[in-house]
């Protein structure tokens with residue numbers, strides 16, 4: 001199958017590209033390199049450096065005729081959506097519509113969309129299931145949710161099959177500490193530099209941390225299953241920030257100073273998923289637990305750090 005991956009030079013997208021190529025698919029990447037990295041670009045994938053909002057995207061679809069689209073490209077920083085709501089909406093909403101138009105015109109058979117736990121806002125109950133009401137609390141939450149509605153409409157009007165994958169907090173190798181869900185990469189940076197951690201609030205807030213390769217696997221599974229459905233993609237396990245710090249102390253063998261500061265306005269106390277729907281409909285389950293994933297990520301960055309300072 002030929003699969004077009006938007007954001008294939010980014011954190012999650014590049015892992016999806018790796019797994020697609022390993023599975024024998026042909027891969028086309030679209031990325032404007034706003035946060036993507038040259039080093040993440042797989043040499044066996046065709047690459048187009050182009051913004052997803054650019055009308056010339058149609059030329060790429062015309063030339064490549066992809067069977068499926070896995071759409072990861074986005075403005076991913078919540079604070080940017082607060083400071084620059086127009087930019088955020090342009091990228092995430094209009095950019096996705098541009099892709100959907102190209103997908104419709106050039107006969108794409110399946111469109112997989114990376115959505116986010118941000119669409120739920122402050123949860124009314126946990127664990128969050130897919131029928132939990134949507135209530136975004138930021139421009140980013142809105143701009144990730146709106147394309148979900150377009151997907152439903154494109155299926156209804158044009159028969160374009162889709163799956164929506166709402167990710168929990170994704171972490172792992174190649175993550176930029178500034179994007180969404182970057183707390184683990186920030187903590188790992190600090191752990192390696194042996195500088196203090198800052199926690200806003202008492203550190204008892206919980207999240208569902210999922211290793212990036214498991215998220216990539218869910219996308220591959222959705223190529224063949226889960227049409228017209230929305231899925232929570234997490235682990236179903238919740239972890240506090242204090243537990244994360246403890247785990248990193250164990251892994252690194254150092255005790256860190258933690259500065260507790262006042263909770264920030266709008267911070268969400270508890271957010272974690274139930275993933276039963278994805279398990280049964282996508283025949284997928286996460287395989288890497290937090291201890292394993294943290295160790296992999298820590299070792300990777302420690303090696304990188306050692307080569308930099310040598």
Ligand SMILES: NC(=O)c1ccc[n+]([C@@H]2O[C@H](COP(=O)([O-])OP(=O)(O)OC[C@H]3O[C@@H](n4cnc5c(N)ncnc54)[C@H](O)[C@@H]3O)[C@@H](O)[C@H]2O)c1
Pocket residue numbers: 006007008009010011012013030031032033034035036037050051052053071072073074075076091095114115116117144166167168169170171176179180181182
């Ligand atoms: N990382 C998380 O914890 C998390 C959680 C929930 C949802 N998501 C979603 O997953 C997807 C991937 O996130 P990520 O963490 O890998 O982010 P990332 O910033 O590493 O990757 C995004 C990629 O998209 C590219 N891009 C951005 N805007 C573009 C545009 N207008 N045109 C073309 N390319 C563009 C960037 O250059 C980058 O390579 C995003 O849609 C994000 O909203 C991420």
